Amino acid sequence: MAKAKSIYVCTECGGTLPKWQGQCPHCQAWNTLQETVPESSSSRFKSLAASSTLQLLEDVEAQDVPRNPTGISEFDRVLGGGLVEGAVILLGGDPGIGKSTLLLQTLCAVADRMKVVYVSGEESAQQIALRAKRLTVASRGVQLLAEIQLEKIISTLDAHKPQLAVIDSIQTVYSEALNSAPGSVAQVRECSAQLTRFAKQSGTTLILVGHVTKEGALAGPRVLEHIVDTVLYFEGDTHSSFRLVRAFKNRFGAVNELGVFAMTEKGLRGVTNPSALFLSGHDEPVAGSCVLVTQEGTRPLLVEVQALVEDAHGFNPKRLANGMEQNRLALLLAVLHRFTGLGLFDQDIFLNAVGGVKINEPAADLAILAAIISSFKNKPLRDKLVVFGEVGLAGEIRPIQRGQERLKEAAKLGFTSAIVPAANAPKQDIAGIQVFPISRLEQALDYLFE
Structure with missing residues (x-):
């Protein structure tokens, strides 16, 4: 042959x-x-959306998409309020971080009011039953299918017409139309397209579990993320009991929304006050620690930024940032030296965001510099202080979005003072918190160490 x-x-x-x-x-x-x-056949490639005639946008009636809550509040928050009919959700994460656990809990939570199917290509029905028993969840009404052939999966789903189906995982599914092995680029692309087409035509909500590479990206072609409606990632250290689920793409909700879970013996449980996870709770103020109010989707979070500045014992000082961008650290140190005269070229600098959260927004600039200066001078910042603001290359403190919401969240958690950009100063006083607006980096040092 x-x-x-x-x-x-x-x-x-x-x-x-x-x-x-x-x-x-x-x-x-x-x-x-x-x-x-x-691929040997072209008859499979059809439009994922239903065809229609040409019409004016102003004549189209816009309607709110109905939601089906899952009963897990943090998962609903990340999804934008709940499940949407015909939506395709892609959930990725490291092995053993809790993807299958969360989805099994979700299916069991909605099985009493929705028709659900769990399609497993990695585990047998007995293994899933053991997990449900260990989690002590009510598994009545959850239908299982241990199958990896795409045509059989779609045929079963079409016959039973469930409202919610989980495919665990998309990398194990293969189509007979292709000769390549499961998990290959062609198989992942073809299977995801066929499943998405079925979801749009039948109205079944599909949740696809995706493997990730060693770099943390979803395995398979990048077109997989473009086909689906929502892309969710599990974050957090597998050695920690806390898990973060972040929405990187959502056609039915806010992007970068964050759900916080705690891994327990009974499975994943939503955390009602996530800010408490990211604050270490020192008995008294310590040098090198600064509390930042960051924004994750629609939720303001208080995160403790820690810095350690120590004399370098080699020719090349170390610059390490855990949970923050290392290139941003180099930029901030250059601005600090230029406008304050504080040179740290002979110092090792280590940065850490408490709780394993990743901070990507520029609003953390001022808090990072405050923690670094505090550690270098070995002088703690004032108690119950929060800091946020973007530092520009000219030494100016630039405003950030949703400053009022951040201040209200800090006041609600008992913080009494805040250093913020001048443009984010509230027009009306916020009860319980004193705001110090600044416009230059030099002013921030005066407020921090007066």
């Missing part, structure tokens, strides 16, 4: 090439081409 001719597909953009190259000519990405078997 003649060997099937193979092609090379880019995992980033989905472009195809007849021969392997180090760089994809379509998206210029390096080392992203993977060998696969070309």
Whole structure:
């Protein structure tokens, strides 16, 4: 038998090439081409959306999308209020972080009012039953299907017509239309497209579990994230009892929304006051610690930023940032030296965000510098103080979004003073908290260490 001719597909953009190259000519990405078997039929490729006639946008009646709450408040928050009919949700995360546990809890929570199906390609029905017994959840009404063939999965779902179905995981599903192995670029792309088409046509809400690579990105072609409606990632250290679920894409809700869970013997439990997780709760103020009010989606969170500044014992001082951008740290240190004269070129600097949370917004700039200066001078900041603000390259303190909500959250948790950008100063006093507006980095040092 003649060997099937193979092609090379880019995992980033989905472009195809007849021969392997180090760089994809379509998206210029390096080392992203993977060998696969070309698809033999073109009849499978149909529009995912229903066809319609040409019409004016102003004539289209806009309606709110109804939601089906899952009963798990933190999961509903990340989804934007609940499950949407016909939506396709992609949930990724490291192995053992709690993806299957959360989805099994969700299915059991809604099984009394919705028809649900759990399709497992990695575990047997007995293993799932053991997990449900360990979690002590009411599993009555949850239907199981241990299958990895796409055609059988779609046929079963079409016959039973569930309102919610979980595919665990998309990398284990394969289609007979392709000759490549499960988990290959062609199989993942084809299976996800067919399942998405079924969800849109039948109205079934699908949740796809996706594996991640060692870099933390979803395995398979990047087009997988473009096809689905919602992309969720599990974050957090597997050695910690806390888990974070973040929405990176959501067509039915806010992006970057964050759900906080605690892993217990009974499964994942939502955390009602997540700010308490990210505050270490020192008995008295310590040097190198500053509390930041960050914004995760629609929720303000208080996070403690810790810094350790120590004399360097080598030729190249170390710059390490855990949970924050390391390049941003180098930029802030340059601004600090330029406008305050404080040079830390001979100091090792270590940064950490308490609780394993990742801080990506520029509003953390001022809090990072405050923690670094506090550690360098070995002088604690004042008690019950919160800091936020973006530091510009000219030494100015730039405003950030939703400053009022951040201040109200800090006041609710008992903080009595705040250093904020001048443009974020409230027009009316907020009960219980004193606000110090600043416009320059030099002013911030006067307030911090007066």
